Amino acid sequence: MSASLAARTPTYSRIELATVTSRAQANLLGNIHGGEVVKLADSSAGVVAQRHSGGPAVTAALDEMAFLRPVRVGDIVRTYSQVNWAGRSSMEIGVRIETQPWDDPTTEVLHVGSAYFVFVAIDAAGAAREVPPLRLENAEDERRMREAEIRRAHRLARKAEIDAARSRD
Template identity: 45%
Template sequence: MDARKVSDTAVVMPVRMLPQDANPAGNVHGGVILRQIDLVGGIAATRYARSRVVTASIDRVDFLEPVKVGEVMVLKAQVNYVGSTSMEVGVRVEAEDMLSGETRHAATAYMTFVAMGQDGKPRALPALERETPEDQRRFSEAEARRHTRREERRRERS
């Protein structure tokens, strides 16, 4: 199986936030943001795996700034790390005020997806080709998060 490039997994998805997406204060509900994070993460993971994928976990979501009604939420995703059947996808959420052009870093998330074969079982993934020092940094950080996740699961089982 040939390695696949990080850049081949990159997704940029703009979504206009409307009144039905928000609370009475005009801030977009966290659940709406989470749904979009899962969607864009799944696209990046599917591009990499070239097969169906399932969300195994959302390790961490940090909401940094509110997204308001009328703004465009721009979600940027890419595969950071690949194991044998699973991969970590990082998602950055930005809020863009289209009138002023101002953008804010609104949220960051790390998710794990598992590639699924036609038989409905996890399938092997090709290696991840890191093209830039930034790709390598993200890979190393994701590898450390994977180690932490495995240790936490081991402790929970015992």
């Protein structure tokens, strides 16, 4: 982590986005294409990464994307995104995705998916640059960081295992 940059809280960069889905985003079954949901989550996470790091940041990895329920044409889709973890130049951004039909405010809001992206802050030459450390504000933030560390540990362990297997080939 950087000693030179002032720490920022998750609240500093947290955002909510909302959009209404259209027929143009539907798959052959008539629901919203999963890729459209990923794109929305990625865009949301990118805004958070830019805000936390104070400059450009790129998607390095999609650590996990859970599709819990279908998204329908005409749904209001809301994303809630925040930094869960910050390293030297990388950040994990968590995105929660909820829906509700556009024409019925009495309908229950559904949690339709969650995604965890790794973004890397870059400089003008496209090289990784340092990001501010994360200053946690409450027990929820601590839980999110713990879980992000578990995902990171699994990702690194899997990569090490695959690299070792390839080197034996």
